[in-house]
Structure formats: C-alpha cells, structure tokens
Amino acid sequence: MVDWFQRHIPKIVLAPSFAAVLLFVYGFIGWTAWVSFTRSRLLPKYDIAGFIQYKRLFASPRWETALNNLFIFGFLFIVIAMILGLLIAILLDQKIRTEGVLRTIYLYPMALSMIVTGTAWKWIMNPGLGIEALVRGWGFESFSFDWVIDPKMAIYAVVIAGVWQASGFVMALFLAGLRSVDGEIIKAAQVDGIPTWRIYSAIIIPSMAPIFLSAFIVLAHLAIKSFDLVIALTGGGPGYATDLPATYMYTMAFSRGDIGQAASSAMIMMAVVFTIVVPYLYSELRAKHD
Amino acid sequence: MTNFAPASTFNAGSAGKWRRAILRLILLSVLVIFALFYLMPLFVMVTTSLKSLEEIRTGSLVALPREVTFEAWRTAWSSACTGIQCEGLRPYFWNSVQLAIPAVLISTLLGAINGYVIAQWKFRGANLIFSLMLFGCFIPFQVVLLPMARTLGLMGLAGSIPGLIFVHVVYGIGFTTLFFRNYYVSVPSELVKAAKVDGAGFFRIFWSIFLPLSLPIIVVTVIWQFTQIWNDFLFGVSFSQAGTQPITVALNNIVNSTTGVKEYNVDMAAAIIAALPTLLVYVVAGKYFIRGLTAGSVKG
Amino acid sequence: MAPILDITSLYKNYGQTEILKDINVSIEPGDFLVLVGPSGCGKSTLLNCIAGLEPITSGSIEIDGRDMTQVSPKDRDIAMVFQSYALYPTMTVAKNITFGMKVRGVDAATQEAKLQQVASQLQIEQLLHRRPSQLSGGQRQRVAMGRALVRDPKLFLFDEPLSNLDAKLRVEMRSEIKKLHLNLGASMVYVTHDQIEAMTLATKIVVLKGGVVQQIGSPAEIYNRPANLFVADFMGSPAMNLIPARTHKNGSGTRIEIARDTGEPLVLSDPNSDLPSDVILGLRPEDIAEAGFRAGEGVQEARCVIDMVEPAGADTYVVSRLGGKQVTARLHAETKAQPGQPLNLAFDLSKVSYFAPETGERLN
Numbered sequence: 001m002v003d004w005f006q007r008h009i010p011k012i013v014l015a016p017s018f019a020a021v022l023l024f025v026y027g028f029i030g031w032t033a034w035v036s037f038t039r040s041r042l043l044p045k046y047d048i049a050g051f052i053q054y055k056r057l058f059a060s061p062r063w064e065t066a067l068n069n070l071f072i073f074g075f076l077f078i079v080i081a082m083i084l085g086l087l088i089a090i091l092l093d094q095k096i097r098t099e100g101v102l103r104t105i106y107l108y109p110m111a112l113s114m115i116v117t118g119t120a121w122k123w124i125m126n127p128g129l130g131i132e133a134l135v136r137g138w139g140f141e142s143f144s145f146d147w148v149i150d151p152k153m154a155i156y157a158v159v160i161a162g163v164w165q166a167s168g169f170v171m172a173l174f175l176a177g178l179r180s181v182d183g184e185i186i187k188a189a190q191v192d193g194i195p196t197w198r199i200y201s202a203i204i205i206p207s208m209a210p211i212f213l214s215a216f217i218v219l220a221h222l223a224i225k226s227f228d229l230v231i232a233l234t235g236g237g238p239g240y241a242t243d244l245p246a247t248y249m250y251t252m253a254f255s256r257g258d259i260g261q262a263a264s265s266a267m268i269m270m271a272v273v274f275t276i277v278v279p280y281l282y283s284e285l286r287a288k289h290d
Numbered sequence: 291m292t293n294f295a296p297a298s299t300f301n302a303g304s305a306g307k308w309r310r311a312i313l314r315l316i317l318l319s320v321l322v323i324f325a326l327f328y329l330m331p332l333f334v335m336v337t338t339s340l341k342s343l344e345e346i347r348t349g350s351l352v353a354l355p356r357e358v359t360f361e362a363w364r365t366a367w368s369s370a371c372t373g374i375q376c377e378g379l380r381p382y383f384w385n386s387v388q389l390a391i392p393a394v395l396i397s398t399l400l401g402a403i404n405g406y407v408i409a410q411w412k413f414r415g416a417n418l419i420f421s422l423m424l425f426g427c428f429i430p431f432q433v434v435l436l437p438m439a440r441t442l443g444l445m446g447l448a449g450s451i452p453g454l455i456f457v458h459v460v461y462g463i464g465f466t467t468l469f470f471r472n473y474y475v476s477v478p479s480e481l482v483k484a485a486k487v488d489g490a491g492f493f494r495i496f497w498s499i500f501l502p503l504s505l506p507i508i509v510v511t512v513i514w515q516f517t518q519i520w521n522d523f524l525f526g527v528s529f530s531q532a533g534t535q536p537i538t539v540a541l542n543n544i545v546n547s548t549t550g551v552k553e554y555n556v557d558m559a560a561a562i563i564a565a566l567p568t569l570l571v572y573v574v575a576g577k578y579f580i581r582g583l584t585a586g587s588v589k590g
Numbered sequence: 591m592a593p594i595l596d597i598t599s600l601y602k603n604y605g606q607t608e609i610l611k612d613i614n615v616s617i618e619p620g621d622f623l624v625l626v627g628p629s630g631c632g633k634s635t636l637l638n639c640i641a642g643l644e645p646i647t648s649g650s651i652e653i654d655g656r657d658m659t660q661v662s663p664k665d666r667d668i669a670m671v672f673q674s675y676a677l678y679p680t681m682t683v684a685k686n687i688t689f690g691m692k693v694r695g696v697d698a699a700t701q702e703a704k705l706q707q708v709a710s711q712l713q714i715e716q717l718l719h720r721r722p723s724q725l726s727g728g729q730r731q732r733v734a735m736g737r738a739l740v741r742d743p744k745l746f747l748f749d750e751p752l753s754n755l756d757a758k759l760r761v762e763m764r765s766e767i768k769k770l771h772l773n774l775g776a777s778m779v780y781v782t783h784d785q786i787e788a789m790t791l792a793t794k795i796v797v798l799k800g801g802v803v804q805q806i807g808s809p810a811e812i813y814n815r816p817a818n819l820f821v822a823d824f825m826g827s828p829a830m831n832l833i834p835a836r837t838h839k840n841g842s843g844t845r846i847e848i849a850r851d852t853g854e855p856l857v858l859s860d861p862n863s864d865l866p867s868d869v870i871l872g873l874r875p876e877d878i879a880e881a882g883f884r885a886g887e888g889v890q891e892a893r894c895v896i897d898m899v900e901p902a903g904a905d906t907y908v909v910s911r912l913g914g915k916q917v918t919a920r921l922h923a924e925t926k927a928q929p930g931q932p933l934n935l936a937f938d939l940s941k942v943s944y945f946a947p948e949t950g951e952r953l954n
Contacts, residue, residue, distance in 0.1 A: 484676035
C-alpha cells in the first residue's frame with residue numbers, strides 16, 4: 001500500500017489540477033455546447049432541439065453587427081499593432097542609447113487593465129472636452145473627432161485604444177526576434193555591401209516568421225476575448241454599434257436572461273479560437289517532442 | 291545583436307558625417323514622437339485628475355493644471371458613487387487585494403508542483419495532460435461563464451470573494467503550470483536520479499532541490515498572475531455582487547454611472563488608483579513582467 | 591564467493607522497442623565491471639535498471655544475494671556518479687555530500703566526521719563551502735565522487751563520469767578512480783563509450799550493441815580473442831585490421847590468399863585446417879611488424895607496397911592496401927619505410943583471429 005502510494009505520488013499530485021481542468025474547462029465547454037442545442041431561455045433546459053439557437057443567432061441583426069465588428073476590429077487591430085510594433089522594434093534596434101527608457105514607455109500600457117485603458121481613451125476622445133475641443137481650440141473650428149459617439153466610427157475608436165495597449169508588447173516580441181538573428185549572417189551581408197534596408201527586408205524579417213506567428217496568435221486571441229475594452233470605452237454603444245461577440249454573449253447571459261443565445265454565441269467564439277489556436281499549439285507541442 | 295553602425299553604410303568624410311548626424315536626429319525624433327503617443331494618455335489622466343471640474347471645462351486637454359487640487363483623488367478613494375453606494379474605491383481596492391493575494395499564491399504553488407511533475411516525473415499520458423491544460427489557457431472564458439455561475443451557486447460561493455479566488459485559481463493553473471514546466475524542463479533529469487539514489491522522495495526533492503532553484507520563475511509567475519487577476523474584469527463582473535466587486539468593476543461603475551454631474555477628474559483619479567499596483571510592479575520588475583508576457587505567448 | 595551483483599535474463603522494453611535483450615551478468619565482490627558500447631547500445635539504461643531508476647520488463651537483479659527487482663533506488667544500498675555530475679546547484683559542496691545522510695537521518699556528528707574523511711581522501715577540503723557553479727569541471731567531478739564515497743555502499747555505479755572532462759584531466763581522473771578501486775576494494779559498475787577507459791579500469795568488461803551482450807570477459811580476453819567482428823572493430827585503437835581472404839586446404843594446414851589491387855595475391859599459411867573457404871582475417875596493428883623485428887612461431891614475412899607513413903613519436907604507423915582494405919601496421923620509430931616503396935612486413939599469425947564473413951562470429 002505504502003509502496004503503491006510512493007510509486008504513484010506524481011500522478012496523485014497532478015490529479016486534482018487535472019480533474020479541475022477536465023471538469024471546469026472541458027466539462028463546462030461540453031455543458032455550454034449541450035445547452036446551445038436546446039430551447040433554454042431564462043433557465044437551462046436539457047432537451048436537444050437542434051440548431052434552433054444558432055438559427056436565431058444568425059438571424060439576429062445585433063449578432064451580425066457583433067461578428068462584423070469582430071472582423072473589422074480584429075483585422076485592423078492585428079495589422080496595425082504588428083506594423084507599428086515591427087516599425088518601432090526596427091527603429092529601436094539601431095543602437096539607441098536611451099533604448100531602456102523608451103522600451104519601458106512603449107510597453108507600460110500592457111500592465112494596465114483594459115478598463116483603465118478604456119476609461120482614459122474615452123476621456124481623450126470625448127467630443128466636448130477631448131481631442132476635438134483641443135484642436136478646435138488651436139483655431140481649426142471645423143475639426144471633428146466624435147468617433148466614440150458615431151455608430152459608424154465607434155469601432156475604430158476601439159481599434160485605437162486596443163492598438164495603443166498591445167503594440168508595445170508586439171514591439172517587445174519583435175525586438176527579441178531581431179536580436180536573436182545570427183550576427184554572422186548580418187556581418188557577411190554587410191561585407192557584401194548589401195544596404196541596411198535590404199538586409200532587413202531580405203534576411204532578418206523573413207527569418208522571424210515564427211515570431212510573426214506568435215504575435216498573430218496572441219493578438220487574435222486578445223481580439224476575440226476583447227470585452228473589457230469595449231465595455232469601458234463605449235459600453236457596446238452607441239446602441240449596439242460596437243458590440244463584439246464577447247459583449248453580445250455577456251448581455252444575453254446576464255442582462256437579457258437568454259441562456260440559449262449566450263451559449264450558442266460562446267460556442268461560436270470558441271470555434272473561432274479553436275481554428276486559430278489548435279493548429280498552432282499542435283505544431284508547437286510537436287516541435288518540442290521531436 | 292543586429293546593430294548597424296550607419297558609418298559602415300555611408301561614405302566617410304564630412305558630408306557623410308553630416309548626413310549621418312541628420313539621420314540619427316530623424317530616427318531619435320521619430321522614436322520620441324512614438325513615446326509621446328504612448329505617454330499622452332497617462333499624462334492626460336494625471337493632469338486631469340489634478341484639475342478642478344471648472345478648469346477641465348474651460349481649459350485645454352493637454353494643459354498642465356493651473357491650480358493643483360487633490361480633491362478628485364480624495365473623492366475617488368473614499369466617496370465616489372459606484373451605483374447606489376458612495377464609498378469610493380477604497381472597499382473595492384481591498385476586495386481586489388484580498389482576492390489577488392490568495393489566488394496568486396495558490397495558483398503559483400499548484401503550477402510549481404504540476405510543472406515539477408510534468409517536467410521531471412514523466413509518466414505515460416503526462417504530455418497529453420499537459421496539452422489539455424495548456425489548451426485551457428486559450429479558451430474564450432465566455433464559454434465557461436454560464437456553467438461556472440451555476441456551479442458557484444451550488445458550492446455556496448456565488449457572489450463571494452472565495453468564489454472569485456476559486457475561479458482565478460482554476461483558470462490560472464494552465465499558465466502557471468506552463469511557466470514552471472518550461473523552466474523545470476531545462477533542469478537535467480540526472481538531478482532527480484541523484485537525489486533518488488541519495489534516498490530523497492518526491493516531496494523532499496521538490497522542497498530541497500527544485501524550489502531553491504526556482505526564484506526567477508516564481509517571480510515571473512507571481513507578476514503574471516497578479517497582473518492578470520488584478521486587471522480582470524470579466525470574472526469580476528460576472529461572479530461578484532454589490533460589496534464583493536473587485537476594483538476594475540468598481541472603476542467601470544464610477545465611470546459609467548449616469549447619475550449626477552460627470553466628474554472627469556474623479557474618473558481619472560479612480561483609473562490611476564486602479565492601475566497603480568500593476569504599474570508599480572511593472573516599473574519595479576519590468577524585466578520579469580516582459581519575460582512573463584513572452585512566455586505567455588508559448589515560445590519557451 | 592557469492593556474487594555481489596547478479597543480473598538474470600533481464601529484458602527492458604519501451605513500448606514496442608526492445609532496449610535490452612536477455613542480459614545475464616554477474617560480478618564478484620571487488621570486481622570493476624565496465625559496460626562499454628557505442629551510443630544507444632543500452633549501457634546507460636542497464637545501469638539505470640541496476641540503480642532502480644528505470645523499471646525492467648522481465649528478469650531479475652540481485653545485489654549481495656537480495657532480490658532488488660522491485661526495490662526503490664534508496665533501498666538498494668548503491669551510490670551513483672553521473673555524467674553531468676548532477677550536483678545540487680543551490681547547495682554547498684559540504685551539503686551536497688551530506689544530503690544523502692541527512693535524508694536518511696544520520697546524526698550530525700557522524701555526518702561531519704564522514705564529510706571530513708571523504709574530503710581529505712579526495713583533497714577537496716578547501717572547496718567545502720563553495721557552490722557547484724564556482725567549481726571547475728575536475729572539482730565538480732571530485733565532489734560527485736565524494737557524494738558517492740561518503741555513502742559507503744555495496745555497489746558504486748558510474749555513468750560516463752569522465753566524458754565531460756578535457757583529455758588531460760580525463761587521464762588523471764581515470765587513474766584516480768583506478769587507485770580508489772584498489773584502495774577501497776569496492777565493487778563498481780562503470781559505463782563508458784571509451785574503449786581505452788574500459789581496458790584500463792575493468793577487471794571485467796561487457797561489450798553491448800543494440801541491447802544485446804556481444805562478449806563478457808577480462809580486458810585481455812576481449813582484446814586478444816574478440817568474439818565477433820563488432821567487438822574486434824570496437825575495442826582497440828587503431829582498430830584491428832579486418833582483411834577479407836580466401837583459404838585453400840593444403841596438407842595439414844591452410845593456405846591463405848589475400849587479394850591485392852595489382853600483382854600477385856599475398857600468401858600466408860596457417861596450421862589450422864578447419865577454416866571455411868572465405869574468412870575475415872583479423873590482426874592488430876602491433877601484430878604486423880617490419881621484417882626482422884618480430885620472430886617466433888607463426889611469423890611470416892611478405893613484401894607489401896606502403897601507401898602512407900604516419901610517424902606517431904614512439905611508433906610509426908604504415909598503411910598498405912590489402913584485400914581491398916587499408917591495413918595498418920605498427921612499426922618502430924626508426925623505420926625507413928617510404929610511401930610508394932615496397933617493404934617487407936612480418937605478420938604474426940600466432941595472434942590472428944578469424945571471423946565468418948556472413949555471421950561475423952569468431953571461428954578460431
């Protein structure tokens with residue numbers, strides 16, 4: 001008995017955590033999946049009713065807006081953060097004496113809660129007293145910057161705040177990537193008389209493909225989970241103009257009491273994450289085993 | 291290092307020297323402009339929080355306060371309204387402290403022992419278990435909100451701080467396990483063998499040999515977990531009730547409460563108070579913070 | 591005497607792959623057993639099985655008459671020295687050495703006495719308060735030895751303990767280990783891929799390949815009478831010459847013909863009349879000398895064209911092409927051999943080994 005215990009200690013120690021993950025991650029995903037196929041409203045029901053919730057979901061203009069917003073926000077957020085991050089990383093890679101200080105400044109937004117970020121930008125973009133008033137005060141009386149209250153433009157305001165928060169992190173990833181490129185290859189190219197911009201475009205950046213992938217995964221993941229930022233910046237408004245699937249799900253679950261809609265929208269989010277993250281995780285884990 | 295001394299790419303001589311100096315100047319100015327972009331919101335938050343409402347209405351967004359007043363800070367801390375209560379952020383700040391400290395400690399400890407098992411006591415299926423735990427880090431938490439709300443109810447933890455601690459521990463162990471596993475994997479397995487031959491058992495080896503080695507990764511994990519938990523909003527807003535809300539939820543309530551006059555200076559002071567602990571951690575231990583971020587992107 | 595270590599029909603599988611097949615080895619108290627073989631041959635796995643760090647699939651392991659097959663490492667009364675030394679990085683040298691005693695609850699005074707004894711034996715007294723990271727490779731090696739010595743076990747296990755040292759230090763530590771063995775009279779099992787270490791240290795050698803024992807014997811047996819082509823080629827440096835040859839029975843003996851690229855074949859004769867028509871003839875470089883420098887029964891001379899001359903200080907190696915192989919002979923340092931010139935070589939067939947070309951097994 002003691003011997004059996006001794007031999008199995010590692011498994012016994014890991015068991016509670018594993019059980020928790022099985023139940024609270026996979027079991028709960030299963031529960032949500034199940035409920036998404038029922039007629040649940042205020043209370044969960046467990047009789048399978050087919051795709052009725054998904055049909056309702058995709059018939060809802062609000063969900064359509066949320067999905068559209070996810071694509072607009074996700075695309076712009078990822079692309080701009082990557083470009084900005086890479087640009088700053090390359091500029092910072094030129095033997096800048098104050099690099100440490102600058103790096104600290106570019107990265108600090110990542111330490112903030114998205115609620116704080118949203119609060120700050122909401123104030124800055126406040127049409128009456130923020131940037132609009134500031135520029136008008138400089139004499140440009142016709143200047144207008146009211147994105148946070150314009151249903152057509154509000155989602156772009158979310159993009160600005162999101163990029164501000166996450167691009168420093170992308171910069172840090174890229175900077176680490178630039179620093180890990182084999183110095184001898186670069187010296188060889190310099191000796192060959194290849195101009196600096198060509199060294200970057202033809203040698204260094206192509207060799208950073210894995211970092212681009214990492215950055216993409218992290219940003220995509222952030223975009224899909226973005227919830228706090230929208231809540232704090234626009235509250236999903238005006239109307240539901242800046243709803244994302246995450247806020248849609250929350251509204252259905254906790255304000256509208258529509259469990260079926262909440263479950264089915266959560267499952268769609270899950271599916272999007274799944275298609276992005278699983279191939280990546282799979283290749284990462286496999287690469288490590290070989 | 292990929293350093294390009296511009297001297298090697300341009301001709302020497304005084305013309306080249308001038309050109310070089312101008313290029314450096316442009317480079318530096320661009321970097322400073324970017325720095326201003328990142329600093330601007332913080333600057334605006336701080337200055338706004340130190341102004342009176344009157345000055346905010348009449349003055350410019352980016353102007354320094356003509357008259358510095360800490361009134362907004364006092365209000366934000368002790369009397370701002372988060373809905374019907376008007377006690378300021380103070381009780382919620384302590385909620386977050388009471389929530390974050392145990393959650394960080396428990397999830398870090400579990401991550402350490404899990405990582406130790408997965409990296410050094412491999413058994414059949416250990417890698418599958420690790421993959422499953424790792425994937426748990428990446429799910430959108432919306433997918434577990436509904437069943438978790440019901441489960442907390444069944445456990446009698448609904449709307450309580452212990453309930454929130456439980457949630458943060460459960461969904462934090464994936465990351466903490468990943469951190470420790472990646473750290474312990476680089477420890478040669480002969481160390482465990484030597485200790486086994488010396489007569490030490492599972493816990494003895496962990497306690498006497500692995501924990502003393504782990505300070506760097508403990509710091510990274512604690513900082514990562516603290517930042518995540520302190521900044522969390524989704525779990526906080528979903529699983530708390532009036533009185534047990536964490537600071538992010540309270541901040542959002544202050545900012546978005548529709549009653550009365552909009553006090554922008556109080557909003558900003560409240561936002562800074564909510565951000566202060568994690569900002570402080572970042573300034574003091576930025577190196578470890580960045581290591582956590584990059585490790586969080588699964589490259590270790 | 592009862593064997594101190596007795597391994598009987600041991601098998602070890604990882605899933606479907608067989609790592610060790612039917613291992614039977616036994617050693618007497620005071621023996622120095624060396625497990626030698628190329629990387630991946632299973633020698634370290636076998637050592638880990640003896641230590642109890644890896645479970646075995648079937649068979650049994652006895653230490654000093656006690657069945658240890660299911661016993662955990664700490665109860666096997668063994669000590670082990672690892673290739674990476676595996677010193678506990680956060681403990682001082684003294685704590686490293688006494689950790690095992692501390693875990694076993696030995697009292698502080700005994701710990702201290704044993705520590706001092708081992709430290710003076712290994713001349714590491716001045717290192718006791720340092721950490722492993724502050725030690726050189728050789729010093730770490732000594733500490734790892736100290737950690738094993740202090741335990742005073744029934745069996746010492748060494749897993750390639752010298753392979754992380756540079757060449758000079760390796761030779762020094764090799765002779766120290768040998769001295770230690772002589773002084774302590776302890777039983778040791780030692781894993782290495784270095785055949786010179788095996789030859790110099792062992793009282794008994796096990797040659798392993800692909801998880802199968804190729805030969806067990808004293809260093810002299812292994813060196814002079816290798817059991818098959820693998821052992822012949824693996825043990826000894828430069829390696830044994832293995833030359834394809836044809837044989838013809840004549841009278842009471844055998845006429846051996848070794849083909850050459852040009853001209854007549856090289857002809858030797860052997861009194862052994864029991865050889866198949868095709869053989870691989872094995873002769874060590876030192877058993878081919880310059881004519882006139884080697885005498886005795888079985889020495890036969892033949893004229894060979896020298897392709898290459900490699901002076902090595904004490905000896906000069908010359909290479910000639912015979913039977914389609916580069917054949918190396920170890921000559922005296924003053925030889926007048928010139929590349930491209932013929933030279934009379936003396937082949938000492940009293941030392942010859944014959945192998946079957948198809949199976950690789952020894953024939954004589």
